[in-house]
Amino acid sequence: MRSLRRRLLISLWIAVLAVGVVSAAVAYLQVSRQAKGLLDNQLAQIAVLVSGPSAGTRPPPSDDSDIEVAVWDADGTLKYSSSTLLGQRHAARAGFSEIRLSRELYRMYATEIGGQHVEVAQPVDVREDQAEVAAIAALLPVLLLIPALAIVIGFVIRKLLQPVRELAQVVARRDDFAQETLPSAGLPTELKPLVEEINKLLTRQREAAERERAFIADAAHALRTPLAALQLQADVLEGSADAQERAARLADLRAGIQRAARLSTQLLSLARAESGAVGNPESVALDDALLEVNSLYGPTAKTASVALSVEGSSGVRVRTDLRRLILVFGNLLENALRYSPPGARIDVLTRREGKDVEVQVLDEGPGIPESEIVRVFERFHRPVDDDRSGSGLGLATVQSLVRQIGGEVTLHNRADRRGLCARVVLPCTNPTG
Amino acid sequence: MRVLIVEDDPMIGASLVRGLTDDGYAADWVRDGAAADAALRDQLGEHQLVLLDWGLPHKNGLEVLKSLRARGNNVPVLILTARDGLTDRVEGLDQGADDFLVKPFELAELKARMRALLRRHAGRIEPQLSTAELALDPATRTVTRAGVRIQLTAREFSLLHALMQRPGTLLSRAQLEERIYGWANPVESNAVEFLLHSLRRKIGNEQIENLRGLGWRIAADK
Numbered sequence: 001m002r003s004l005r006r007r008l009l010i011s012l013w014i015a016v017l018a019v020g021v022v023s024a025a026v027a028y029l030q031v032s033r034q035a036k037g038l039l040d041n042q043l044a045q046i047a048v049l050v051s052g053p054s055a056g057t058r059p060p061p062s063d064d065s066d067i068e069v070a071v072w073d074a075d076g077t078l079k080y081s082s083s084t085l086l087g088q089r090h091a092a093r094a095g096f097s098e099i100r101l102s103r104e105l106y107r108m109y110a111t112e113i114g115g116q117h118v119e120v121a122q123p124v125d126v127r128e129d130q131a132e133v134a135a136i137a138a139l140l141p142v143l144l145l146i147p148a149l150a151i152v153i154g155f156v157i158r159k160l161l162q163p164v165r166e167l168a169q170v171v172a173r174r175d176d177f178a179q180e181t182l183p184s185a186g187l188p189t190e191l192k193p194l195v196e197e198i199n200k201l202l203t204r205q206r207e208a209a210e211r212e213r214a215f216i217a218d219a220a221h222a223l224r225t226p227l228a229a230l231q232l233q234a235d236v237l238e239g240s241a242d243a244q245e246r247a248a249r250l251a252d253l254r255a256g257i258q259r260a261a262r263l264s265t266q267l268l269s270l271a272r273a274e275s276g277a278v279g280n281p282e283s284v285a286l287d288d289a290l291l292e293v294n295s296l297y298g299p300t301a302k303t304a305s306v307a308l309s310v311e312g313s314s315g316v317r318v319r320t321d322l323r324r325l326i327l328v329f330g331n332l333l334e335n336a337l338r339y340s341p342p343g344a345r346i347d348v349l350t351r352r353e354g355k356d357v358e359v360q361v362l363d364e365g366p367g368i369p370e371s372e373i374v375r376v377f378e379r380f381h382r383p384v385d386d387d388r389s390g391s392g393l394g395l396a397t398v399q400s401l402v403r404q405i406g407g408e409v410t411l412h413n414r415a416d417r418r419g420l421c422a423r424v425v426l427p428c429t430n431p432t433g
Numbered sequence: 434m435r436v437l438i439v440e441d442d443p444m445i446g447a448s449l450v451r452g453l454t455d456d457g458y459a460a461d462w463v464r465d466g467a468a469a470d471a472a473l474r475d476q477l478g479e480h481q482l483v484l485l486d487w488g489l490p491h492k493n494g495l496e497v498l499k500s501l502r503a504r505g506n507n508v509p510v511l512i513l514t515a516r517d518g519l520t521d522r523v524e525g526l527d528q529g530a531d532d533f534l535v536k537p538f539e540l541a542e543l544k545a546r547m548r549a550l551l552r553r554h555a556g557r558i559e560p561q562l563s564t565a566e567l568a569l570d571p572a573t574r575t576v577t578r579a580g581v582r583i584q585l586t587a588r589e590f591s592l593l594h595a596l597m598q599r600p601g602t603l604l605s606r607a608q609l610e611e612r613i614y615g616w617a618n619p620v621e622s623n624a625v626e627f628l629l630h631s632l633r634r635k636i637g638n639e640q641i642e643n644l645r646g647l648g649w650r651i652a653a654d655k
Contacts, residue, residue, distance in 0.1 A: 221515050221516060224515035224535075224536045224537060225442050225445065225515050225536065226444075227536070227537040228442075228445055228513075228515070228536035228537035228538065229442060229444035229445045229448060229537075230537070231537040231538065231539060231540075232444075232445060232448035232449060232452060232537075232540055233444065233448050235448070235452055235539060235540035235541070236448050236451045236452040236455065236540065239452065239455045239540075241455075249451070252444070252447065252448070255444070256444050259444065
């Protein structure tokens with residue numbers, strides 16, 4: 001786990017330390033150089049002082065700076081010397097120099113004032129000590145500020161990341177079924193987009209969960225009716241008076257079982273269609289699906305004396321998987337067959353329309369009332385006064401699948417004759433050639 | 434005993450008609466709310482009980498029930514529903530339903546509840562219908578005369594059941610036809626007389642009084 005806080009802390013601390021060390025070093029060097037300049041000035045001032053009228057009458061005030069002074073007349077006689085170390089003239093020329101007097105290194109200033117030759121000397125060690133004291137004094141605040149700054153940085157980062165921690169706690173406290181979105185008020189602008197995106201995701205998931213719940217409720221409700229029918233059919237079978245009655249009631253029970261089985265199959269395929277869990281999309285030849293559907297429903301059509309004619313699409317490809325396409329046209333064909341009287345025809349026609357392909361399933365059944373045309377797509381909707389209607393799931397499944405492919409399905413009553421036309425428009429992957 | 438079944442599912446409706454007819458009920462079946470409304474309005478008093486599906490096309494069960502009660506009709510209504518939500522049940526009962534049955538249910542339970550409703554509606558507490566000599570048990574569909582069991586056909590039982598609902602009350606031929614035959618079974622002109630004849634032979638001629646031109650009644654002497 002890469003902690004943002006730790007990384008911020010470490011990088012800022014390293015930066016502070018580097019800046020502190022460099023500025024301390026610079027301060028140390030500068031202050032010690034300045035201190036040495038000041039000491040030089042001091043030597044020069046002492047030289048002026050001792051060469052004055054009262055020179056030689058009294059020695060310069062002795063302190064712990066170990067400064068030694070010597071004054072010579074113009075004729076070269078030693079007028080005054082604070083120490084035997086300066087018993088003879090050392091510097092030939094005026095100015096600062098470093099000189100070794102009795103093994104110790106001295107800083108010396110020599111000058112000519114009013115015909116007198118003045119020499120002032122101070123041990124280098126003493127000077128270094130004094131310069132160091134000054135430099136360290138200058139260093140101290142920097143050295144003290146570094147840890148103080150480090151602490152402040154730590155505190156500020158902790159404070160800034162507080163909303164992140166609080167957010168984490170809010171999320172951690174939520175249970176699996178929590179529905180409400182995360183609070184985004186008062187969040188820093190950097191966090192807000194993240195929380196808002198998470199909230200959008202939560203909303204989408206909640207909607208999906210609601211759809212699922214509604215589906216389960218609908219499904220449970222829809223399953224009750226065929227189950228109730230089965231229960232009653234079994235009950236009346238038990239009460240049959242004779243073999244003939246018994247046979248008729250058994251046939252009813254079988255029909256009821258078939259209906260329940262068909263409903264569960266359709267529920268499953270609708271659930272699969274709505275969750276999108278059908279298969280991975282690839283470029284599928286529409287003709288493959290139409291051929292498959294033709295061979296699936298051909299026998300049924302024959303038994304029902306319905307002429308089924310399926311027209312190929314001459315090579316149109318659609319980006320989806322084959323099972324989706326088969327489900328779409330299979331369901332439409334099943335509906336058409338259910339409403340086709342014996343001797344009727346069902347035509348499946350395909351036509352290119354620019355980037356799309358249009359497939360029409362035309363039957364010669366009764367069509368549907370205009371008021372029902374939109375509602376028949378609702379799941380579990382069954383048209384009024386319609387014994388032939390199925391589970392009310394087929395068209396809902398078709399619509400869900402077609403939308404996933406990026407197409408559209410519509411129903412309309414045929415203009416040329418009695419019958420229904422189911423029109424499916426799908427985007428093609430191969431452009432018109 | 435004539436029952437109106439209001440049920441849109443063809444399989445459930447057909448099975449209900451069969452199951453109730455087996456027990457001698459006269460069952461009429463309509464498939465949507467509007468038809469139920471019409472049947473209950475036009476054939477006032479014909480049905481002694483209504484089985485009402487909650488989810489109906491055109492006009493749902495609740496609306497049918499509301500308008501039925503608004504017209505002052507107090508026929509017992511048993512709701513059949515695929516929804517088991519509490520609110521539906523509470524609302525149904527508050528709007529004047531007498532009982533509730535959630536699908537799927539067993540025919541035996543439905544019949545028991547129907548009997549209980551009919552009993553309560555007639556103001557009786559004991560499940561049996563009885564006169565001085567005759568006793569009819571709707572649950573076991575048995576008839577005894579002075580403690581001796583009598584075998585009756587389903588139609589004969591229905592006829593006796595109708596007469597014994599209120600001993601002493603006169604029922605016309607049309608009223609008896611109504612209670613014994615549903616719409617689906619066309620009644621031949623002398624069918625009721627024929628049934629009465631065979632019933633009398635089994636339970637004793639004197640048990641059923643005939644007031645010529647008016648109708649028949651069961652002897653109410655107790």
